[in-house]
Amino acid sequence: xxxxxxxxxxxxxxxxKPEIDAAIQSVLNDTAFVGGKYVEAFEQAFAGKxxxxxxxxxxxxxxxxxISLKAAGIGPGDEVITAANTFIATSEAISxxxxxxxFVDIDEFYHLDPDRLEEKITPRTKAVIxxxxxxxxxxxxxxxxxxxxxxxxxxxxCAQSHFATFNxxxxxxxxxxxTFSFYPGKNLGAYxxxxxxxxxxxxxxxxxxxxANHGSQKKYIHEIEGINSRLDGLQAAILSVKLKYIDDWNxxxxxxxxxxxQLLSDIPQIKCPKIRPGCSxxxxxxxxxxxxxxxxxxxxxxxxxxxxIHYPYALPFAPAYAHLKHKPEDFPxxxxxxxxxxxxxxxxxxxxxxxxxxxxxxxxFYSNRV
Ligand SMILES: Cc1ncc(COP(=O)(O)O)c(C=O)c1O
Numbered sequence: 001x002x003x004x005x006x007x008x009x010x011x012x013x014x015x016x017k018p019e020i021d022a023a024i025q026s027v028l029n030d031t032a033f034v035g036g037k038y039v040e041a042f043e044q045a046f047a048g049k050x051x052x053x054x055x056x057x058x059x060x061x062x063x064x065x066x067i068s069l070k071a072a073g074i075g076p077g078d079e080v081i082t083a084a085n086t087f088i089a090t091s092e093a094i095s096x097x098x099x100x101x102x103f104v105d106i107d108e109f110y111h112l113d114p115d116r117l118e119e120k121i122t123p124r125t126k127a128v129i130x131x132x133x134x135x136x137x138x139x140x141x142x143x144x145x146x147x148x149x150x151x152x153x154x155x156x157x158c159a160q161s162h163f164a165t166f167n168x169x170x171x172x173x174x175x176x177x178x179t180f181s182f183y184p185g186k187n188l189g190a191y192x193x194x195x196x197x198x199x200x201x202x203x204x205x206x207x208x209x210x211x212a213n214h215g216s217q218k219k220y221i222h223e224i225e226g227i228n229s230r231l232d233g234l235q236a237a238i239l240s241v242k243l244k245y246i247d248d249w250n251x252x253x254x255x256x257x258x259x260x261x262q263l264l265s266d267i268p269q270i271k272c273p274k275i276r277p278g279c280s281x282x283x284x285x286x287x288x289x290x291x292x293x294x295x296x297x298x299x300x301x302x303x304x305x306x307x308x309i310h311y312p313y314a315l316p317f318a319p320a321y322a323h324l325k326h327k328p329e330d331f332p333x334x335x336x337x338x339x340x341x342x343x344x345x346x347x348x349x350x351x352x353x354x355x356x357x358x359x360x361x362x363x364x365f366y367s368n369r370v
Pocket of ligand 1: 060061062063086087089090131133145158180181182183193194195314
């Protein structure tokens with residue numbers, strides 16, 4: 001029986017092994033473990049590929065959001081708006097600054113609904129964080145228009161959207177800053193934790209770099225209290241190698257997703273992912289919606305197909321936010337979808353046979369039940 005993992009990092013490593021091994025060996029030879037030329041080279045390459053002035057690397061994608069919020073001056077008493085369906089890192093980073101996360105229900109593409117954004121803005125609102133969930137851009141034009149009208153900085157959470165575009169422009173370049181995670185399973189993943197912030201704002205960049213590095217630009221001269229959040233040399237060297245392949249990998253995911261959408265289109269119970277007009281979707285996650293999710297999960301598992309749920313609770317209903325006492329009718333779309341969403345395997349190295357096997361298994365499950 002085939003065994004289709006949810007992601008296949010081993011295949012990817014095998015496909016670029018000589019380059020990765022050489023990059024790791026160089027870092028070891030140079031003992032450039034923290035900071036130094038490998039981190040600088042990656043920051044330059046990443047900023048260059050995004051066409052922005054600054055890339056500030058850090059320890060992970062959660063810190064990237066936290067550092068950005070601190071650099072934007074967010075703190076206790078403030079409110080920061082984000083989407084109801086995102087990974088908890090987004091709202092954790094908001095709370096970490098002392099501000100309060102305010103959730104907005106989602107649209108049909110699983111993103112912060114621009115129609116429901118304005119009603120959440122209060123005099124305490126100090127920033128908005130759209131999340132480009134699953135690998136495609138949120139409604140950036142409309143969200144940005146609301147932010148601009150209210151003079152609010154927009155910080156894009158691009159942890160799942162490396163190089164996805166909205167009307168031809170890369171996500172992460174629309175607002176004050178874009179934040180990234182290089183967690184191994186991400187489209188651009190390190191071999192450990194890593195994160196980055198991109199921006200064109202010189203002053204913001206200076207403050208972000210300062211805060212991420214113990215508040216110091218010069219060693220032992222601490223202008224403010226900061227934190228220690230660094231990308232290490234090994235991860236930077238690995239990411240520099242992988243950066244050369246990201247466009248091809250993103251394209252491969254997109255082709256796999258189109259193929260799955262086509263193969264599954266005759267199963268009425270399955271709602272396949274839709275692509276927002278004018279956007280490129282990099283399919284970090286291939287998320288379908290179905291009734292009776294648990295039975296399908298068990299069936300696919302028995303067929304050797306791994307699945308996942310992103311995420312079992314929309315954040316307003318997560319135990320961590322029970323104290324906010326949100327009701328289903330506060331976030332009707334996110335509430336309805338949280339029990340229906342299911343993520344199927346998705347990675348560049350998926351083969352035609354694997355895609356067909358996934359499709360055949362889903363067809364068998366539903367044909368037996370009709
Ligand atoms: C949407 C989103 N934001 C933020 C993060 C946080 O990234 P990290 O795990 O690198 O801290 C993730 C990672 O899973 C994510 O998916």
